[in-house]
Amino acid sequence: MTDTEPTTREFTELDQIVIRFAGDSGDGMQLTGDQLTRTTAIMGNDIATFPDFPAEIRAPAGTIPGVSAFQLRFSNFDIHTPGDDPDVLVAMNPAALKVHVGALKKNGVLIVNTASFKATDLKKAKYESNPLEDGSLDGYRLIEVDLTKLTRETLEDSPLDTRSKDRCKNMFALGILYWLFHRDMQPSIDAIRAKFAKKPDVVDANLKVLQAGYHFADISGIFQSSYKVAPASFMQPGTYRNLMGNQGLCLGLVAAAKQAGLQLMLGSYPITPASDILHQLSTYKHHGVVTFQAEDEIAAVCAAIGASYAGNLGITSTSGPGIALKSEAIGLAVMAELPLVVIDVQRAGPSTGMPTKTEQADLLQAMFGRNGECPLPIVCARTPGDAFEAGYEAVRIATKYMVPVMVLSDGYVANGSEPWRIPDEADLPKIEVEYAEERTDGGEFHPYLRDPETLARPWAVPGTEGLHHRIGGLEKADVTGHISYDPKNHEHMVRTRAEKVERIAADIPAADxxxxxxxxxxxxxxxxxxxxxxxxxxxxxxxxxxxxxxxxxxxxxxxxxxxxxxxxxxxxxxxxxxxxxxxxxxxxxxxxxxxxxxxxxxxxxxxxxxxxxxxxxxxxxxxxxxxx
Amino acid sequence: MSTAESPLTKKDFKSDQDVRWCPGCGDYGILNAVQTAFANLGKNRHDTVIISGIGCSSRFPYYMETFGFHTIHGRAPSVATGVKLANPELDVWVISGDGDSLSIGGNHLIHTLRRNVGLKILLFNNRIYGLTKGQYSPTSEKGKRTKSTPLGSIDQPFSPISLALGAGATWVGRSVDIFAQHLVSMIEAMDAHQGTALLEIYQNCNIFNDGAFQGFTEKSVRDERTVEMRAGEPLLFGPDGAKKAVRFDAGMAPQVVTVGEGGVAEADLPKWDPSAGSPAAAMSLATAPEDALPVPIGVFRDVQRPKYEDETIAQMQQAKAGKQESLEALLTGSETWTVG
Structure with a gap:
C-alpha cells in the first residue's frame, strides 16, 4: 500500500513545513496530528508539535470554544519550536477557520471541509457572510474539499452507520496530506489496525478513507505541486523515537528507579495536564511500578511519602492547584528528610485558571510555597526529550540527599513531542542507594546522624532489625531525632536542611x-x-x-x-x-x-x-x- | 523478617521518651493496653510501624519502642497506605483522634476503609479538641458549650461506627480507655483481622471534657448502661444477674427486654453475628441514641474481603507474568528509526 507512489508527482523540495489542523474537539484533530507526527518522525525529520485543545471534552459542536488544534513542524534541520505561523492550515469548520486563519502565512495552503460551511455552521461561528465566497480568503491558496460527502461515498458499502462513517473524515484529510508531503502511510495503517483491532469494520473504513484521500489528492489535481522535506541530517547517530514530555518524564523515573534498584510507587490524583503520567505509569506494572489513584491530592502525596518511608521511591504527580494542596505534606517530607519526587506539570493559573493552557507561574510556589523555612531542590523539563533527564536527575538527587525534589514541567512540554535519541542503558548515570544496615548490638539508632559530605541522613527502613526510631513533623534534635524545642537546635536544623540543598550545586553540571x-x-x-x-x-x-x-x-x-x-x-x-x-x-x-x-x-x-x-x-x- | 529478638515484654515496647499527656488522661490507659497486647501477641519492634496524625493521641508513636511516624493532621491513613503498598509485610497501626480522623481526615478514613488496606486504626474518641485547648469536635454532642461554641454546638455529631459501617469497613469495634481487659482483648482481636480494622476507643479528656462517658462507664452503672457484643451470644446485660437483653423489632430498631418477662426466653434471643451478610443490626446499634439503650461495646462487624495491598501485588505479578520487558525495550518503544 505504500508503494502507490505516483510516478508523475511534481514536487518542490523544502527545508521545513508547518501544518496546523483545526476542527471541533470531536473531529479527531489530536489523533490526526499524532498520526502525521509519528509517521514524520519515523521518516527521519526533526519534528516539534504543539497540541492546543479546549478544557471542555466536547464543547457545543461548531462553536469557537470547541475548536481544537494541533500544529506540527518538520524539517531537515535542527528545530526547537513547533513554528510560529503555519504554511498549511486544515480547517474542518468555520469556527476553526475563524480562530486560526489569522496565523496562516500569506499565500499559505488552506484546506477546508466545505460540507461544514452551511448557513447554520456559519452562524455558530458568528460569520456574517460565507468566507469561502466573500473574497476574505483571497490571500491564501484555498483548497475546497467536501470531506463529508467524499467520505460517505467511499464508505457506501460499509456496514457502519452514518455517524460512524462521518467520524472517518479526518482520515480523508490525513490521506490528502500524506500525498501532499510524500509521507509513508504504512505506520498509520499499522496504528489504525492496532487501535481498532476488535472492530474490523472500523479498521476497514478508516483505511479505505485514508487511501481515498491519498488518491483523491493524486488524481483530482487540486494541488499544483507536492512537497518534499528530506530527512534531517544533523542528528547524532543512534536509534530515535518520537517522545512526548509526559512520556519522557515517566521513562526517566522508571529508568532511574531501576538503576537505583528501587520499587517506584506513584500516588496521584487526576488533573490536567498531568493525568497522562498516572495513565502511563499504570501500564508499567510489569516493571514493578505501583500506582495508587488516591482520593485526593493530599492522600496522593502522603501515600508517596509513606512508600518512601518504607523504602520505595515515592512519587506524586500533579499540576499547580494540586501542589497547593500538597504543600503541607511536602513540608513533612522536608522535615522527615525522606526522598520524594513531586511533579508539577504547570498550567495557566491562578485557581483553576485555564487548565489546558501552558504557563510557568509555579516557580515561586515551588521555591517558597510551604510554611516555615522549607527549601527543596527544583529541576525542570526543557523539552519533551529533556523531561527524561529531568525525571532521572530528580530521582538521583532525592535519593542521594534524602530530600523531596520538585520537577517543574508545563503543558507545552508535557503534550509536545520531538525525536528522542534512545539512550544506551550503560550510559545512564549510576544511582547507588543504600539503606541503613540492621544492627543487633542493642545500641540506640541515630536517624539524623548525617553523611558529612551530602548531609543526608540514613534511609532507615521499617522492617530492619535494630533501627526502630521515631520521626515526624516536629522539630528534632540533630543526630538523635528526638523532639526538640531547643532554640539553638532549631536554628541549626533549619540551616542544615538549607545547606543540604545548597550543596547540590557542586553535584550538578554547569548550565549549557x-x-x-x-x-x-x-x-x-x-x-x-x-x-x-x-x-x-x-x-x-x-x-x-x-x-x-x-x-x-x-x-x-x-x-x-x-x-x-x-x-x-x-x-x-x-x-x-x-x-x-x-x-x-x-x-x-x-x-x-x-x-x-x-x-x-x-x-x-x-x-x-x-x-x-x-x-x-x-x-x-x-x-x-x-x-x- | 528476623526472629533474633526473644519474646518481648510490655516493658520492651516502652520508649525512653517522657510521656507528656496531662496527668489523668485516658491516653495512658490506651498506651498501657497497646503495650500489653503487643507483648501478648509476640510482636517484634522492627516490623511494627505506628503512624499518627496530629492531636494529643497522635503523640502516641513517640512513646512506643517501635518504628513510628508522627505525620500531619488527618493524613495518617494515607501515609500508612503508602507504607503498606511499599511493604505489605509490615504491621502497621494508625493512631488518630476524633478531630484528626473524622474532621480534617474524614476523607482519608472512609477511603481507607472502603479499600480495605491492612491497617489497624485506633480512633481515640474524646469528643473534644484537646491539643488546641477545648473546641467542639465532630463527635461532640449537640448543644455542647465549648470555647468555640459559647451558645452551644448546633452540629449534629458523627457516629464513627456507623460512618465506618457505611464506608464498607470489614472490622469495626468499640472499647473504653478504662475497660483495660476489654480494650486489650479488642486490640488482640483486631490484630488477627485481615484488612482494615477500626477500633473506636472512648477516651476521657479530664481537662476539657471530663466525664464525657461517665454516664455509662462508671463502675456503679457500667453493667446497667453497657452491653457487650459477643459473637454467637445474645446481647445480654444488666447488674447482678438481672438478665436484660437487646433485641431488634420488625423495623430493626433495637429494644430492651427482660429475660423471663413478657414471654422472652433466653433461647429465643437472637445471637450476635458480627459476620452477618448485612450490617443492618450493627448499624442499628451504632445509631441508637446513647441514653435510650445500653452502650454497645465489642465487635460490631467482622467480615472478610481481599486486602488492597494483596490485590495490588496480585495485579503486578499478573502483569509481570504476562509481559517481560527489559529497560532497553521499554525506552525503545514500538516505533523507531535509525540515524547514521
Missing amino acids: VLGETSGDVLLIGWGGTTGAITAATLRLQKAGHKVSAMCLRYLNPLPRNVETMLRSFKTVLVPELNCGQLAMLLRAKFLVDARPFTKVQGLPFSSQELEDGVMEALNRLNANGGEA
Missing part, C-alpha cells in the same frame, strides 16, 4: 551556554521556553548580534556558572511565561539588573516575539552608546 560567554544580551530562561529561546538566539547570532542564551534545568540550587554569566553581558533578559518569577529570584540572589520579558496568555513564546524583544534591547543599548 548557547554562544559566547560574554556579549550584549544574555537570554536566561528555564523549562518550556527553551525551544523558543534557542531558536531566537541562533537566528540573532546568525545575523551577527552578540547574543547568548542559557536555558536552565536546575533552578534550585542554581548552577555555579549562572552568576558569572549574568555579570558578563550588558543586558540580561529573562523570558518567562509568568510575570517575572525567575527574574525576581536572580535579582534577589545576585543583585543584577535581570529584566523580565514575560507573556501570560496561556500560549508559548513564538521565537519572533523573543527576537523582537532582543532587538529592542539591542537598539536601546546602541542608543545609549553601548550602556544598558
Whole structure:
C-alpha cells in the first residue's frame, strides 16, 4: 500500500513545513496530528508539535470554544519550536477557520471541509457572510474539499452507520496530506489496525478513507505541486523515537528507579495536564511500578511519602492547584528528610485558571510555597526529550540527599513531542542507594546522624532489625531525632536542611551556554521556553548580534556558572511565561539588573516575539552608546 | 523478617521518651493496653510501624519502642497506605483522634476503609479538641458549650461506627480507655483481622471534657448502661444477674427486654453475628441514641474481603507474568528509526 507512489508527482523540495489542523474537539484533530507526527518522525525529520485543545471534552459542536488544534513542524534541520505561523492550515469548520486563519502565512495552503460551511455552521461561528465566497480568503491558496460527502461515498458499502462513517473524515484529510508531503502511510495503517483491532469494520473504513484521500489528492489535481522535506541530517547517530514530555518524564523515573534498584510507587490524583503520567505509569506494572489513584491530592502525596518511608521511591504527580494542596505534606517530607519526587506539570493559573493552557507561574510556589523555612531542590523539563533527564536527575538527587525534589514541567512540554535519541542503558548515570544496615548490638539508632559530605541522613527502613526510631513533623534534635524545642537546635536544623540543598550545586553540571560567554544580551530562561529561546538566539547570532542564551534545568540550587554569566553581558533578559518569577529570584540572589520579558496568555513564546524583544534591547543599548 | 529478638515484654515496647499527656488522661490507659497486647501477641519492634496524625493521641508513636511516624493532621491513613503498598509485610497501626480522623481526615478514613488496606486504626474518641485547648469536635454532642461554641454546638455529631459501617469497613469495634481487659482483648482481636480494622476507643479528656462517658462507664452503672457484643451470644446485660437483653423489632430498631418477662426466653434471643451478610443490626446499634439503650461495646462487624495491598501485588505479578520487558525495550518503544 505504500508503494502507490505516483510516478508523475511534481514536487518542490523544502527545508521545513508547518501544518496546523483545526476542527471541533470531536473531529479527531489530536489523533490526526499524532498520526502525521509519528509517521514524520519515523521518516527521519526533526519534528516539534504543539497540541492546543479546549478544557471542555466536547464543547457545543461548531462553536469557537470547541475548536481544537494541533500544529506540527518538520524539517531537515535542527528545530526547537513547533513554528510560529503555519504554511498549511486544515480547517474542518468555520469556527476553526475563524480562530486560526489569522496565523496562516500569506499565500499559505488552506484546506477546508466545505460540507461544514452551511448557513447554520456559519452562524455558530458568528460569520456574517460565507468566507469561502466573500473574497476574505483571497490571500491564501484555498483548497475546497467536501470531506463529508467524499467520505460517505467511499464508505457506501460499509456496514457502519452514518455517524460512524462521518467520524472517518479526518482520515480523508490525513490521506490528502500524506500525498501532499510524500509521507509513508504504512505506520498509520499499522496504528489504525492496532487501535481498532476488535472492530474490523472500523479498521476497514478508516483505511479505505485514508487511501481515498491519498488518491483523491493524486488524481483530482487540486494541488499544483507536492512537497518534499528530506530527512534531517544533523542528528547524532543512534536509534530515535518520537517522545512526548509526559512520556519522557515517566521513562526517566522508571529508568532511574531501576538503576537505583528501587520499587517506584506513584500516588496521584487526576488533573490536567498531568493525568497522562498516572495513565502511563499504570501500564508499567510489569516493571514493578505501583500506582495508587488516591482520593485526593493530599492522600496522593502522603501515600508517596509513606512508600518512601518504607523504602520505595515515592512519587506524586500533579499540576499547580494540586501542589497547593500538597504543600503541607511536602513540608513533612522536608522535615522527615525522606526522598520524594513531586511533579508539577504547570498550567495557566491562578485557581483553576485555564487548565489546558501552558504557563510557568509555579516557580515561586515551588521555591517558597510551604510554611516555615522549607527549601527543596527544583529541576525542570526543557523539552519533551529533556523531561527524561529531568525525571532521572530528580530521582538521583532525592535519593542521594534524602530530600523531596520538585520537577517543574508545563503543558507545552508535557503534550509536545520531538525525536528522542534512545539512550544506551550503560550510559545512564549510576544511582547507588543504600539503606541503613540492621544492627543487633542493642545500641540506640541515630536517624539524623548525617553523611558529612551530602548531609543526608540514613534511609532507615521499617522492617530492619535494630533501627526502630521515631520521626515526624516536629522539630528534632540533630543526630538523635528526638523532639526538640531547643532554640539553638532549631536554628541549626533549619540551616542544615538549607545547606543540604545548597550543596547540590557542586553535584550538578554547569548550565549549557548557547554562544559566547560574554556579549550584549544574555537570554536566561528555564523549562518550556527553551525551544523558543534557542531558536531566537541562533537566528540573532546568525545575523551577527552578540547574543547568548542559557536555558536552565536546575533552578534550585542554581548552577555555579549562572552568576558569572549574568555579570558578563550588558543586558540580561529573562523570558518567562509568568510575570517575572525567575527574574525576581536572580535579582534577589545576585543583585543584577535581570529584566523580565514575560507573556501570560496561556500560549508559548513564538521565537519572533523573543527576537523582537532582543532587538529592542539591542537598539536601546546602541542608543545609549553601548550602556544598558 | 528476623526472629533474633526473644519474646518481648510490655516493658520492651516502652520508649525512653517522657510521656507528656496531662496527668489523668485516658491516653495512658490506651498506651498501657497497646503495650500489653503487643507483648501478648509476640510482636517484634522492627516490623511494627505506628503512624499518627496530629492531636494529643497522635503523640502516641513517640512513646512506643517501635518504628513510628508522627505525620500531619488527618493524613495518617494515607501515609500508612503508602507504607503498606511499599511493604505489605509490615504491621502497621494508625493512631488518630476524633478531630484528626473524622474532621480534617474524614476523607482519608472512609477511603481507607472502603479499600480495605491492612491497617489497624485506633480512633481515640474524646469528643473534644484537646491539643488546641477545648473546641467542639465532630463527635461532640449537640448543644455542647465549648470555647468555640459559647451558645452551644448546633452540629449534629458523627457516629464513627456507623460512618465506618457505611464506608464498607470489614472490622469495626468499640472499647473504653478504662475497660483495660476489654480494650486489650479488642486490640488482640483486631490484630488477627485481615484488612482494615477500626477500633473506636472512648477516651476521657479530664481537662476539657471530663466525664464525657461517665454516664455509662462508671463502675456503679457500667453493667446497667453497657452491653457487650459477643459473637454467637445474645446481647445480654444488666447488674447482678438481672438478665436484660437487646433485641431488634420488625423495623430493626433495637429494644430492651427482660429475660423471663413478657414471654422472652433466653433461647429465643437472637445471637450476635458480627459476620452477618448485612450490617443492618450493627448499624442499628451504632445509631441508637446513647441514653435510650445500653452502650454497645465489642465487635460490631467482622467480615472478610481481599486486602488492597494483596490485590495490588496480585495485579503486578499478573502483569509481570504476562509481559517481560527489559529497560532497553521499554525506552525503545514500538516505533523507531535509525540515524547514521
